Amino acid sequence: MDDELRNLAEAIDRKCRLQGEFILRSGITATEYFDKYLFESDPALLRRVVELMIPLVPADTDLLGGLELGGVPLATVLSQVTGIPTVFVRKEAKKYGTRRLAEGADTARKHVTLVEDVITTGGAVRDATIALREQNAHVAHVVCAIDRSTDGAAALTGLGVSIRSVLTKDILDSTLR
Known part of the structure; x- marks a missing residue:
């Protein structure tokens, strides 16, 4: 594995892995939690991730679609460094205003090209893809910081969406051993 990826994985893990008592989405109590927002709110770490995302963005990208939240x-940041305009994709359309x-x-x-921080099941990417396609957008790729899916994000099966990731579960797991 590339030293740059190993160092990034280690830095993200140090920043985001918390110890304590946490209630997970499933309702289970855990003593460890991965807080992905900690790397996204750190300007230097965010920039390192984005720099590695740049070559993953397909050449035909007209818009970067940042998924909420x-x-x-x-x-x-990816828009800033590439000059490609961005749109912010909600989980559902607003009920007011626009x-x-x-x-x-x-x-x-x-x-x-959708942009996501962490993909585990691919459900948010699937929902955004379907909704944007209903509005006549062409969606074929998602670029993400971390692909934690163990099954290639099964929710995307049959949608024709490729995942291009900076880090994967395998890279993170091998770095932390």
Whole structure:
């Protein structure tokens, strides 16, 4: 494994792995928790992740679609360094005001590359892909910081969406051994 990826994985783990008592989404109590927002709120660590995302962005990308909430800071910084405009993709369209699902540029007939922080099941990417395609966007790729899926994000099966990740579960696991 590349030293740069190993060092990044170690830095993210040091920053994000918390010890204590935590209630997980499943309702189970755990003594360890991975707080992904800690790497996204650290400017130096966020920049390191984004620098490694740049070559993963497909050449035909018209818009970067930052998924609510974790994909927004990544997409914003990625937009800054690539010059590709970004849109912020909500989990569901607002019920008031513009009533938009994606805030920013119009996504119709545009190649939108989704940007996500962590993919575990792929459910949020699936939902955003379907919703954006209903608005005539072309969605074929997602770029993520960490792909923690063990089954290739089964929720994306059959959607024709490729995952391009900076770090994977295997890289993280091998770094932490």
